[in-house]
Amino acid sequence: MTEAVKAKEDVPPENCIPAAPLASILLTEELHRRPSRSPEYETENTALAALVAALADSPGTILQTLADKVLEVLHAGSAGLSLVTKDQKRFYWAAIAGAWQPHIGGGTPRNFGPCGDVLDHNAPMLFSHWELRYPYLGSAVPLADEGLLVPFHVNGKAVGTIWAIIHDRRRRFDAEDLRLLESMGGFASAAYQAVESIEDLRLEIAAREKAQSEVRELANGLETQVQVRTEQLERNTRDLLDSNQALEREIAERKRAEDNLRRSEAILAEAQRLSSTGSFSWRVATDEITWSEELYRIYEFEIGVPVTVELIRTRVHPEDASLVERMKMAARAPGDGTAFEWQYRLIMPDRSIKYLHAVAHATRDQNGQLEYIAAVQDVTARRRSEEALDKARSELARVARVMSLGTLAASIAHEINQPLSGIVTNASTCMRMLAAQPPNIQGALETGRRTIRDADRASQVITGLRALFNRKGLAYESVDLNEAAREVIALSLNRFERNSVVLRTEFASDLMPVKGDRVQLQQVILNLFQNAADAMSGVEDRPRQLVIKTQPEKGDRVRLTVQDTGVGFDARTTDRLFEMFYTTKDNGMGIGLSVSRFIIESHQGRLWAAPNDGPGAAFSFSIPCKPEIQRYL
């Protein structure tokens, strides 16, 4: 049918004359006469509710949905919606359901179908075989046995119809059908508006999109152009920035290099100042001399004055002038060695002397010319402090000797005071006994005898001391300490036996002989033996063991140790041991530890004491095998 209808669309409307009058095909009045079925509100409600939902969900297809619902609710053969075009000249079949569905999109000129009449009368109409009046519809099959149309309005203006068709004679529309169709026609108004606004919107959107796309296109063109330009600009800027950064980097690097240079120059200057070291370069061929600031300061010349050989000569100490000349001569024709080192003095305008130490080495400049680079240090302060140190050292040595002498004097006094005390007491007692009534002759004799004995003892002490300090007595000879110790042991065995002292010897077999005074060293050993024996005299709970040990030491030294298991001593009082206490007295002829120490020190050795891990103590001395200088009192 569509083909047919479309083919006739081109026919001008004035040439199409209606074949039958309208009234002959209208059955509208009959609707109310026909027996009507009872109202189907539920169906209506369900349909309307479905339509409202469809309108909300998919407004784009609402017209078709409406057609479908009409078909369903009215039990029609076809159903649809016709809309008058905006120019009011045609009807457009916007949606069709049922048998006529293939005609969707078709339509008729306004006056060539029932819709025109319905709109003209603005009332629902029921037609019977409308093809009698509208021949165009004769080709639309299946033919419409009855067709029911209802106009619908928007804003009071009829814009289209909603219709249902019965193709089967056995069915007839009734009043209930009309009511339902009108009801749904009311909805069609809303659906139409929705669609229209959607269409408008669509159009609007399309137009906008088109406009936008045009603008976009335009913009794109522009943009592309701008982009190209921008990129060029960016590239240029980047290039510029890059070269700028490179430049900045270069500048920074140079600055850093300059800073470093300045810094190292400053450090060098500071280092020169701190170490009182100046430097100079000397181009031999031209006698061109360059000084550092510090060297100017050392020579006490104004910084910057041209340095000449003559100028330097005004400062060099006359006694060193020839030395400096010789150095210069040698420097002009360096042999194998290209480094020089020399010391010389300056005499300053205030007649003060400066001691300088110079080190120079030869190089060749770019032109192959001989050039010396030299460092010159002002060692005056060092020289002075060395002199002061030497002086202090000799002073210290003198003080040490005086102190040793003091200690020795105290020791001698002690050794002599002991027998003197006996002499005085005995003599006093002797006089008393003789003066008594009757005189105690026996007692006087005894005390007299003891007086003589003590006087002898004092005399012996003095003899021993004289031997000690007599230069002839200090005969330095080669002494085998093991041998010397054995002799002392032989002399002491009786005493050890008497005191229940067990002796053990640990002599090193590879002991080097020492240079020293044999008798003095033996006196020291004897003294250590006596100390050890005394310290053990009260020991009852453990063996009284005495160990004498010799051993070689590093640096060509020999050590001798005497160890006991006696009462020991408090480590804190070690130093006092050698001063006053623990001096052997019982035996009469003992010399104290202070004298022992004096002897050992005169052998350039050392005497010390150390407490044992267990009970007792160890006294040791260590002396060099080859004393450097023989030292006497």
Place this chain on the structure above:
Amino acid sequence: MNSLRLLVSVVDDDQSVRESLPDMLREFGYAVRAFSSAGEFLESDCIAQTRCLILDVAMPGMTGPELQRELAFRRQRIPIVFITAQRDDIIRPHLLEQGAVECLFKPFSEAALRDALDVALGVT
């Protein structure tokens, strides 16, 4: 008669002192006991009877000042006269400060010893 004499004890490691001093003290009229070490004196039975102690400063083992402290610790208030062969001007005031009656430097005179004994024994 011996029981009436006051006991003076001598502690000195020097034999000549132990021989000579007791004779002189006996001449003065005292009873005398001599000991060669502090330990020997402490172990003896005459601490309580000793009215004066003549004590050497420097001795092996326990020294004179150590014996002085030991006696003080034992609450033995024996007057002490120190004797020493070491003329030490520092130790003397120190010993006197610690309660010694006197400190005589060897050799000392008979008179000096008598004076010290008189002070020690409260004879004025």
